[in-house]
Amino acid sequence: MIEDRVAQHYAVGMNDHVRGAMRFHSPDDDPVARQYVPDEAELSSLEDELVDPIGDHDYSPVKGIVHRYPDRVLYKVTSVCPVYCRYCFRKTMVGPGQDVLRKAERSAALDYIRKDANIWEVIMTGGDPLMLSPKRLQQEIADLNAIDHVNVVRIHTRMVAADPERITDEMLQALSSGDKMVYLVMHVNHAQEITPRVQDAISRIRRQGIVALSQSVLLRGVNDDEDALESLFRGLVQCGVKPYMLHHLDRAPGTQHFRVSIARGQELMRALRGRVSGLCLPEYMLDIPGGFGKVPLTPQYCHEHGAGYDVTDYKGEMHYYE
Ligand SMILES: *Cc1c(COP(=O)(O)O)cnc(C)c1O
Ligand code: SF4
Numbered sequence: 001m002i003e004d005r006v007a008q009h010y011a012v013g014m015n016d017h018v019r020g021a022m023r024f025h026s027p028d029d030d031p032v033a034r035q036y037v038p039d040e041a042e043l044s045s046l047e048d049e050l051v052d053p054i055g056d057h058d059y060s061p062v063k064g065i066v067h068r069y070p071d072r073v074l075y076k077v078t079s080v081c082p083v084y085c086r087y088c089f090r091k092t093m094v095g096p097g098q099d100v101l102r103k104a105e106r107s108a109a110l111d112y113i114r115k116d117a118n119i120w121e122v123i124m125t126g127g128d129p130l131m132l133s134p135k136r137l138q139q140e141i142a143d144l145n146a147i148d149h150v151n152v153v154r155i156h157t158r159m160v161a162a163d164p165e166r167i168t169d170e171m172l173q174a175l176s177s178g179d180k181m182v183y184l185v186m187h188v189n190h191a192q193e194i195t196p197r198v199q200d201a202i203s204r205i206r207r208q209g210i211v212a213l214s215q216s217v218l219l220r221g222v223n224d225d226e227d228a229l230e231s232l233f234r235g236l237v238q239c240g241v242k243p244y245m246l247h248h249l250d251r252a253p254g255t256q257h258f259r260v261s262i263a264r265g266q267e268l269m270r271a272l273r274g275r276v277s278g279l280c281l282p283e284y285m286l287d288i289p290g291g292f293g294k295v296p297l298t299p300q301y302c303h304e305h306g307a308g309y310d311v312t313d314y315k316g317e318m319h320y321y322e
Helices: 002-007 016-020 103-115 134-145 169-175 196-207 226-238 262-272
Strands: 065-069 072-076 121-125 152-157 181-187 211-217 242-247 283-288 293-296 302-305 308-312 318-321
Touching: 065 103, 072 103, 103 134, 134 169, 169 196, 196 211, 226 242, 226 262, 262 283
Parallel strands: 072 121, 121 152, 152 181, 181 211, 211 242, 242 283
Antiparallel strands: 065 072, 283 293, 302 308, 308 318
């Protein structure tokens, strides 16, 4: 079985919710199946693929913290996820066999945040931070809340799209138990994933006063066409979720079959501009391999020309701006 062979290298995991969101169960025929069902192509890696594609390791001052930008840190509280995505950028770092923060490591990570007054925002990630129990989440929020200079807590999670029933009211109360503003960024890549149960989880998140945003990865065979992106972003905005980022795929091992070129990504973003409301447009981002951070890959609409600029409108027509 392909699944067993892939599972020797990378974590594999699906649940009834994501199976239910699939129309077909083969990765070649369905945009949800393609995200979760192991594929033979994962068994080969290209030379330019990296175990740590965005250089998390080099920017980790203590275990569980990644500090690349002065005002914000990633705080990786667990390495497990409700399901395992085949294109995961931390593909070799997530899974049930990987390390979880131990008690002493957790206090060292929190000490690090406490000691640096430049840290304005803490981004809880993993793995999936919502794998923690409501009780443990409440403790995390209480500890972060007690740090004066931390003003914003952001949660990056797959749980909303992958296992909405685990977004319980108890969990949401735990997340909003501090005074600091909480933003939840849900990871979702296709409109088919926004099932009625996912919509219900989103409305409960919003009722709790948590701001809901989304991040998606541009993936070949999943969402690399205008219609798929349009339905995804419209579907999110209709439920009250603002699309925040569309990530260019990070080059983790065994993900070559998901690659889309930057030129194609920019072409898609250009096609969406004007076609959908500005509310529906996320920023298309590249995380530069090696840990140099993220940059927008926004298509160029404006070029210097003489004493002014040539500006291209959404239909492709040029105008001179003096
Ligand atoms: C992506 C990332 C962030 C968050 O970046 P934003 O532009 O604020 O969304 C922060 N720290 C690290 C190390 C990251 O990789
Ligand atoms: S939920 Fe996130 S961290 Fe977990 S497997 Fe998917 S992409 Fe990777």
